[in-house]
Amino acid sequence: MAEDSPFTVDGDWLQQRLEQPGLSIVDASWYLPAQKRDGAAEYKAAHIPGAVFLDQDAISDKDSPLPHTLPDPLEFAQFVGPLGISADDTIVVYDGPGLFSAPRAWWMFRVMGVFQTYILDGGFDRWKAEGRPVTSEPTKVAPNVFHADFDAERVVDLAEMRRIVDTGQSQIADARSAGRFSGTEPEPRAGMRSGHMPGAKNIPVSSLAENGALLPKARLRKLFEDAGIDLSKPVVTSCGSGVTAAAITLALETLGHTDNRLYDGSWAEWGALSDTPVVTGKE
Known part of the structure; x- marks a missing residue:
């Protein structure tokens, strides 16, 4: 291995x-x-x-x-x-x-x-x-x-994601690029708002690897800490359409963090709706 x-x-x-x-x-x-x-x-x-x-x-x-x-x-x-x-x-x-x-x-x-x-x-x-x-x-x-x-418990749907955003019961880690997360770059899919879910933290998928390989554990841990993710608490991962969110899941599991779930609809669902809260900026 x-x-x-x-x-x-x-x-x-x-x-x-x-x-x-x-x-x-x-x-x-x-x-x-x-x-x-x-x-x-x-x-x-x-x-x-x-x-x-x-x-x-x-x-x-x-x-x-x-x-x-x-x-x-x-x-x-x-x-x-x-x-x-x-x-x-x-x-x-x-x-x-x-x-x-x-x-x-x-x-x-x-x-x-x-x-x-x-x-x-x-x-x-x-x-x-x-x-x-x-x-x-x-x-x-x-x-x-x-x-x-x-294992259906590892997957978050829209209704539960709404509750998570409303209550803050879980941290949210978003794998999209910094520009898409902050709202300074357009989404690649038409008809979708830019920005992120309230309370989400940005961990771009590109930051998790070097030369095509997952970063060593010490660097991964610092990356999450610098992004404001507490590794002792639950995390929901998200991205554009559910693909790169799994890279954050991989990084979390590598660090021994098992209390994580993936929002499968991700921004393709959240950003396309008119009644979901969206914020812009780095935080």
């Missing part, structure tokens, strides 16, 4: 186990329009041997108008089972840069009961830079039956 985190593995660890039975490798790359990258196209061009592609736009609740809404356990199982993934597998997920969308897949598998799920340090970009094996050949998979053990 990678140094200093129980939830990441390094390239050496993964390369030594590429053909190991019971190992599922998942390319979970997803990007914002401004990043000008296409996860599916990049996967087709080159991926880690044996990896399957998890489309984060497709693996969502089909009845929800929001992007990336967590599907129910049956839908999730019907999506990942045909990819050859079993709940008994050791699962390694990765994205291009290393710590952007991969934590969302890590979180989804864990909330569905698969705790032996890990993230590849440095992502596929580092894997390639280190000269490790890649292929453009489609991965041959044998469909599997995935048995989900869903």
